[in-house]
Amino acid sequence: GRGRRITPSPVKEFAVQHGLPCLQPEKLKDAAFVYKIKEIKPDLIVTAAYGKILPPKILSLPRCGCVNIHASLLPLFRGAAPIQRSIMAGARETGVTIYLMDEGMDTGPVIIQKRTTIAEGETCGELTQKLSFLGSEALLEALDMLKNEGNWRTVPQDEAKATYAPPIKAEEELLDWEKRGREIANCINGLSPVPGAYTFFKGRRMKILRAKTCSLEGAPGRVIKVSRDDFVVGARERSVLILEVQPAGKKKISAGDFIRGYALSPGERLGLNSQEEA
Incomplete structure (x- = not known):
C-alpha cells in the first residue's frame, strides 16, 4: 500500500470483522497449517488470484474438492498475469473460468466459463473490475450446480490450445x-x-x-x-x-x-x- 506498508487484503479485513479464522502460512506444505485445515474439515476450498499452487495434501482434504476462479478462458492464458497478457496480445474476447484444481498450473477440468469482450482502449484496471463481477456470478452458478446436482459437471481442457501468461517483467x-x-x-x-x-x-x-x-x-x-x-x-x-x-x-x-x-x-x-x- 501507500508508504510501502503491508496492508491486509479485503478478504482478511472481512474475516477479522466477522470473527472468522484467517490463516496465512509462509509455506502451504507446513505441517501445522495442513493440520489446521484438517481440523476445519472443509467441504470446499475456493481460491482467487492466490498465486500459489495447492499441494496434494491440501487438494485432497475438501469433500467437494478445490476450485479456482481464473481470469481467462482456459486453456488460454494460464498463469500469473492473464488479464494483462490478454490485452497485450490483442485479444478481443476473454472471460473467467471456474475449474476443479489439480496439481498443475491452471490445468484442471472446467466447471463453468463466462465470456466478455475487450473493447479498444480498455485498460487492465477496467477489465479486472469487469471480470471480478463476472467471476462472482460464475462461482455462484457453480455452487448452485453442486447444491442441486450433488457433484460437478466438468470438461477437460484442450492441452493443444494452451497458452501462458507469465508475470510481467x-x-x-x-x-x-x-x-x-x-x-x-x-x-x-x-x-x-x-x-x-x-x-x-x-x-x-x-x-x-x-x-x-x-x-x-x-x-x-x-x-x-x-x-x-x-x-x-x-x-x-x-x-x-x-x-x-x-x-x-x-x-x-x-x-x-x-x-x-x-x-x-x-x-x-x-x-x-x-x-x-x-
Missing part, C-alpha cells in the same frame, strides 16, 4: 516506439494502471496509461499531431493516439491537460533519447 514496461502501433497501444492498456508502461519526455520518465491506434504515419517516437484532447506519436506501423499520461512525480492527467500544461507541440520526441533532441 520490468523491461516490458519501457515502451519501444520501433514496434507496431497496435503492439504499443496494447502494451500501454495492458499495463494500466499498474505497473504502467512508460517512456521519456525531455529526459524525464513519463507513464502512458491509455491509448488507441491511429492510421496516421510518422517517425517512431515523434509527436506527429497535437489536438485539444489527445496527441499522436509515430510508430513502425500506424501510430499511437495518447489519451492519458502520468508525468514523473505527478498524478494521472488527461492527454489534453498534459498538452496544455507542458506546451507539447508536433515534432517533439518521446523515448530514451528525447532529452538529446528536445
Whole structure:
C-alpha cells in the first residue's frame, strides 16, 4: 500500500470483522497449517488470484474438492498475469473460468466459463473490475450446480490450445516506439494502471496509461499531431493516439491537460533519447 506498508487484503479485513479464522502460512506444505485445515474439515476450498499452487495434501482434504476462479478462458492464458497478457496480445474476447484444481498450473477440468469482450482502449484496471463481477456470478452458478446436482459437471481442457501468461517483467514496461502501433497501444492498456508502461519526455520518465491506434504515419517516437484532447506519436506501423499520461512525480492527467500544461507541440520526441533532441 501507500508508504510501502503491508496492508491486509479485503478478504482478511472481512474475516477479522466477522470473527472468522484467517490463516496465512509462509509455506502451504507446513505441517501445522495442513493440520489446521484438517481440523476445519472443509467441504470446499475456493481460491482467487492466490498465486500459489495447492499441494496434494491440501487438494485432497475438501469433500467437494478445490476450485479456482481464473481470469481467462482456459486453456488460454494460464498463469500469473492473464488479464494483462490478454490485452497485450490483442485479444478481443476473454472471460473467467471456474475449474476443479489439480496439481498443475491452471490445468484442471472446467466447471463453468463466462465470456466478455475487450473493447479498444480498455485498460487492465477496467477489465479486472469487469471480470471480478463476472467471476462472482460464475462461482455462484457453480455452487448452485453442486447444491442441486450433488457433484460437478466438468470438461477437460484442450492441452493443444494452451497458452501462458507469465508475470510481467520490468523491461516490458519501457515502451519501444520501433514496434507496431497496435503492439504499443496494447502494451500501454495492458499495463494500466499498474505497473504502467512508460517512456521519456525531455529526459524525464513519463507513464502512458491509455491509448488507441491511429492510421496516421510518422517517425517512431515523434509527436506527429497535437489536438485539444489527445496527441499522436509515430510508430513502425500506424501510430499511437495518447489519451492519458502520468508525468514523473505527478498524478494521472488527461492527454489534453498534459498538452496544455507542458506546451507539447508536433515534432517533439518521446523515448530514451528525447532529452538529446528536445
